[in-house]
Amino acid sequence: MGTAIVVGAGIGGVTAGVALQRCGWQVTVLERAAELGEVGAGISVWPSAVAVLEELGVKGVEKVSVRSKPAGMRRPDGRWVVGAADLGFELPVMIHRAQLHDLITAEFGPAVTVRTGYDVHAVRQTATDVTVNGELRADLLVAADGIRSAVRTALYPQYEGPRYSGFTAYRGIADLELDDGGGETWGRGQLFGFARLIDGRFYWYGTANQPAGTTSEPTVFESWHDPIPQLIKSTEKVLQNDICDLTLPLMPFRQGRIALLGDAAHAMTPNLGRGACAAIEDAGALRRHLSSGADLTTGLTAYDAERRPATTKLVKRSRSLGRLAQTENPVLCTVRDTLFAAGGKLAALRRRS
Template sequence: METRSGRSAVVVGGGIAGLATGLALRRAGWDVRVRERTADGAAAGAGLVLWPNAVHCLQVLGVAGAVRERASVLHRSTLRRPSGRLLSSVDARELARRCGQPLLGIARADLGEVLTRALGRDALHLGCEVTDPAGEEADLVVGADGISSLVRRSLWPDGPRPDHRGYTAWRALVPGADLLRGTGAAEGAGETWGRGERFGVVPVGAAGTYVYATADAPRGARAGDELGELRERFGRWHAPVPALLAAIEPGTVLRHDVHDLPVGATALQRGRTALVGDAAHALEPNLGQGACLALEDAVVLAHALDAEGSVPSALLRYERERLPRVTALARRSRHLGHLAQSAHPLLVLARDAAVSATPARLGLRAAGRVAGWRPPTSPPTSPPARTPQEPR
């Protein structure tokens, strides 16, 4: 891939955010090195949902077609009670019509492979740990190294740390698609809310079905048998949850405590260094927007660098354009997490009644406000938003 002499970037982290940023920069003519400390990079993980805003970004990156070939197109998004009673449903086909792109479910490894092929394996350095971001010889350094970002800590040693949100999450891929055939779950993404517990089901193409679950739990709580824990908690919920749990292969369940970064407390740049993805604005996983926002960051950063005359001015512009959106979605995700993880019986009854009483058109409108974002195509014409004060 052709690059412009004299413009070099090091991207720290080879997950979805790092691969997308590396690809965006390389397509803009930069000489890029993506450095990932692990040997597998984006292969780790289970699945994810790509909303229309993310698919627009994939279009900009030139990989939307390849991603769609590996993904499931989701026709609706539903919310149910453990009994199976429907609380709400969003018509994802109408959302796609309004937003210009479909809603997709895909295995994280499949998305990572598509991005890696487009980036070029020569630009991806696996098993290459960065210990001193400031010492990297490049015009631009991008921190794409997750919620515990070394790059962020190096910029702001006394800056904000991840907050534990009081619950835990499990993730797994269930191979094969037969378990969903003939059920409503085959048509889209579904989530079920109980008392302090949730279970989600997402078809992800040939990779099978992505399942995830959450439960209120103290920091560091672990079970000797995580799959057994899931089956005990959710094995009597509505179909196809029991069948999916029975089909999970032992040893494949991932578990982690849920954290986010304090809302609006993290700056996104300093000097020649920018932060993207969870390193910049890790959200609770309640909107399905984590990977989507990372893809947005990648294309906005590359656009700002192409539009501005210097790296520092481009990074200031990137921060001005991204902070209002990511801050608003972080607040919204925290609010939704508090609502979804409700455990008191009276609060749960009130929550479910409120969700059921919300007209479908309002749910579609709310989804559109999140998913209707489009990548920049020209310089902004309105005054930039005020940049919050940097952490000290």
């Protein structure tokens, strides 16, 4: 095929590395961090992304994942709003991020070279190639360098890029014994969710509205129903990230010989739990379009035509769900919970009839 550079070794970048290797490219993955890896948190992986990982030959996802038990949505006092079993939709599996990252990189063969501690600061392309930092040359560059992508900024300097959603997220892994199926609890302007990991520990996340750049603790959840306070107390390290997504409309995912992938192309709020899954699906699409026999321009144009509209919908839906989850208006919260409860009852009735 040719030579490809992937910028960034997050879940998107490493999956792109495997995908390109599978269709015959010589791949160099460049990662700014000193070591490969992922943060200490869980991740929900939806069936469509699991299917892409299987297509790419990533083995063992089922061995490190837990299929979510039907749980549902509660109020902060513990009363159930709706059970996921009532809604009857397909649930994602839950995996530790580092385990997922390891499974993907385990598929790197001799065609993939990884350079860590390498910061990409300059990208230049001509009709025949792409050069990184004035020294590394390739036929194709895949920018998987995250929401603050330096490559995207170089391609689209006028684009506004990341947009603060108004809320921050806390995440952690709690080491405790629990007999609870997990699920989400929605309050007024806050949300908390948790799920079991394969090693018996629990991944949890919580959100709260606050100005961008404020460092805070998840103290607001101390008065919420059990086992939420215990989960937080049993956590060694709490991560905090201000939640941003990308300004719409998204920029084209292809310019010349450069493709954008993952959060660099379509970062979304985590409300649907699909950002990394969408990055995995991007990599699957890239592989399909680049192995169709078409030339690079046609393949990358088809990649953009498939993935930009699909992920634009996800960015919009995630943003809307985030607004609904983070509303502080008591009337809206009551209407929201009533509608969810009614929706659950209706769906359950339909499934039984």
